[in-house]
Amino acid sequence: MLQRHGSAPLYLQLARHLQRRIDSGEIPSGARLPSESELSAQYAVNRLTVRQAIGELERAGTVEIRRGIGTFVRTPLPQVSVQVDPRSQRVDPGGPHQGPPPDPETARVERVVATSPAAEGEAARVLGLPPERLSRIDTLVEPASGPLAVSSYWVDSALLPALLPAMEATGNLAAALQQVLGAPVEYDWRAFSATAADLDDAPLLGVPTGHPLLVREGVSCMPDGAPVYFVRRRLRGDAIRFVLNYRD
Secondary structure: OOOOOOOOOHHHHHHHHHHHHHHOOOOOOOOEOOOHHHHHHHHOOOHHHHHHHHHHHHHOOOEEEEOOOEEEEOOOOOOEEEEEOOOOOOEOOOOOOOOOOOOOOOOOOEEEEEEEOOOOHHHHHHHOOOHHHEEEEEEEEOOOOOOOEEEEEEEEHHHHHHHHHHHHHHOOHHHHHHHHHOOOOEEEEEEEEEEEOOOOHHHHHOOOOOOEEEEEEEEEEOOOOOEEEEEEEEEEOOOEEEEEOOOO
16 A cells, blocks of 8 residues: 555555545545544554645645544535637627626626725836826725636726726726726736735635635726727636637
């Protein structure tokens, strides 16, 4: 079972063996793992080895340690697939969401959590506005399944008096801008990267600090190409995936 003279440490071998048992369904989602003493006896290793193995599984997001209760297999979160057609998706979609859990890129039913005059150097550069003219709007996408994404938008401060009430009514910045500006907002460009949840994003998303996040950022513009806003959206990496469609 465990190779005491193998190339991998015992705790890592044990973590991998437990992971295989979980993946196979032998230890099902939501089940409580045997106690440290039970695993220690079962695998003929000391409790420190067991504790290290459980720590690896916790860092991998496989199990959840509930202090004073036990260690439980995490229930996988349903993933939201963000469908992107790079050949034709141009209009920044808006409107209230109906049906399955909202897709934070196409439905974006949002709740404003903060506004501030905080400027961003990159936002000022790509929008072609002086930093003192920018305001930042932070929103949270939070369907019934739990929080999915935090977005930060940088827009011209002059838009705020009309934009914030429109956002409250539509639950969507793109739809609100269409109301305020009288024209659809289009994608200019989007970039993808990854980051870790910081002290501000972690409590909003209900994840520990350092949790993996996907980042989608870019500029949206008017049909004539005039930039309207810069967005930096942070999405839970365990609940979101992006799908690029290259063929019909």
